[in-house]
Amino acid sequence: MIRRFRGESLHKVDAKGRVSVPAAFRRVLEEGDPDFSRGSSPNFVIVYGGVRGDCLEGYTISSISKVDKLISKLPRFSKDREMLERFINTQSTYMQLDETGRIVLSYRLKEKIGIRDEAIFAGMGEKFQIWEPKNYQNELNALDTSFKNLSEDENPFLKLDQLQD
Amino acid sequence: MIRRFRGESLHKVDAKGRVSVPAAFRRVLEEGDPDFSRGSSPNFVIVYGGVRGDCLEGYTISSISKVDKLISKLPRFSKDREMLERFINTQSTYMQLDETGRIVLSYRLKEKIGIRDEAIFAGMGEKFQIWEPKNYQNELNALDTSFKNLSEDENPFLKLDQLQD
DNA sequence: TGCTATCCTATGGGATATCATGGAATTTTA
DNA sequence: TAAAATTCCATGATATCCCATAGGATAGCA
Numbered sequence: 001m002i003r004r005f006r007g008e009s010l011h012k013v014d015a016k017g018r019v020s021v022p023a024a025f026r027r028v029l030e031e032g033d034p035d036f037s038r039g040s041s042p043n044f045v046i047v048y049g050g051v052r053g054d055c056l057e058g059y060t061i062s063s064i065s066k067v068d069k070l071i072s073k074l075p076r077f078s079k080d081r082e083m084l085e086r087f088i089n090t091q092s093t094y095m096q097l098d099e100t101g102r103i104v105l106s107y108r109l110k111e112k113i114g115i116r117d118e119a120i121f122a123g124m125g126e127k128f129q130i131w132e133p134k135n136y137q138n139e140l141n142a143l144d145t146s147f148k149n150l151s152e153d154e155n156p157f158l159k160l161d162q163l164q165d
Numbered sequence: 166m167i168r169r170f171r172g173e174s175l176h177k178v179d180a181k182g183r184v185s186v187p188a189a190f191r192r193v194l195e196e197g198d199p200d201f202s203r204g205s206s207p208n209f210v211i212v213y214g215g216v217r218g219d220c221l222e223g224y225t226i227s228s229i230s231k232v233d234k235l236i237s238k239l240p241r242f243s244k245d246r247e248m249l250e251r252f253i254n255t256q257s258t259y260m261q262l263d264e265t266g267r268i269v270l271s272y273r274l275k276e277k278i279g280i281r282d283e284a285i286f287a288g289m290g291e292k293f294q295i296w297e298p299k300n301y302q303n304e305l306n307a308l309d310t311s312f313k314n315l316s317e318d319e320n321p322f323l324k325l326d327q328l329q330d
Numbered sequence: 331t332g333c334t335a336t337c338c339t340a341t342g343g344g345a346t347a348t349c350a351t352g353g354a355a356t357t358t359t360a
Numbered sequence: 361t362a363a364a365a366t367t368c369c370a371t372g373a374t375a376t377c378c379c380a381t382a383g384g385a386t387a388g389c390a
Binding site for chain 3: 361362363364365366367368369370371372373374375376377378379380381382383384385386387388389390
């Protein structure tokens with residue numbers, strides 16, 4: 001089975017910026033790091049810029065590598081490639097869990113998404129997100145409203161089965 | 166895992182032109198220098214001419230070799246090859262980190278991109294860039310605007326998924 | 331089915347190493 | 361030999377490591 005990021009949880013951020021990554025997510029990060037071995041700590045990547053400025057997004061090494069590989073296929077110096085690299089490479093950073101399963105969010109990262117002393121982790125399948133709790137709630141509410149306003153044939157749940165073949 | 170240049174950071178440039186290269190980038194430079202050994206300092210290449218006159222671009226030895234190889238495939242004496250060699254080979258220079266992880270930017274290099282006493286390092290996957298901070302901000306803003314003005318089918322993120330297969 | 335031992339998780343504090351940066355000393359070079 | 365470049369120390373700030381604790385969950389056992 002390939003594990004995916006599932007669930008949401010709230011964690012304290014201490015004075016040094018340290019936060020526990022949910023235990024369930026650690027298993028996914030371990031599986032997604034080709035260099036991980038029992039006894040060590042997995043690496044992964046946090047993307048902080050780009051399309052969404054309101055949360056951080058965590059990717060396993062293997063899933064970000066897929067993206068990196070696709071980008072490398074684009075012609076060097078092309079506008080598309082530069083743009084993607086700016087969003088995916090420049091505005092991101094390698095991270096490593098410590099032995100107790102924590103990471104440290106630098107001042108810059110915390111500031112970027114308005115985090116003070118608590119953070120919400122939300123599983124999103126191939127990636128996870130880190131939110132300031134209030135912003136997260138707003139995001140959920142907004143999503144709810146926009147979902148309710150969809151017409152029948154815009155409903156993504158229904159579109160899902162049409163993809164199937 | 167093959168590390169890539171990720172993240173961005175601001176560094177002071179002192180009177181002698183010395184700047185710290187971000188610690189994370191040093192690891193990539195070390196990995197990318199076939200002659201590197203523990204205890205020594207990695208070599209790499211800075212390209213200052215060519216396509217973009219507004220920033221410097223740093224390549225690991227192994228990634229500049231890839232580019233060199235591509236250029237060698239072009240017909241000798243062709244205009245294209247001549248041009249690329251001028252930009253990539255002529256307008257570039259070998260560099261070596263010192264023991265504290267710094268390089269020195271000569272007056273010429275600083276002048277080229279308008280740097281005075283601060284420099285931004287930006288990871289771009291297989292290479293990194295060095296910018297004068299204000300110019301960098303302008304670059305980011307311009308990128309943002311042009312991204313927002315893209316039509317659906319011009320969105321490089323969406324194109325990425327089409328490459329897949 | 332209640333008790334206890336064990337493990338894992340979340341969190342905190344202090345010690346230590348690394349990083350970014352500045353200045354002095356020394357070598358090179360024109 | 362003066363200017364420029366390189367090497368060698370120095371230091372505060374930051375990040376990393378190491379240890380400690382408390383609560384929850386699980387498992388084994390009587």
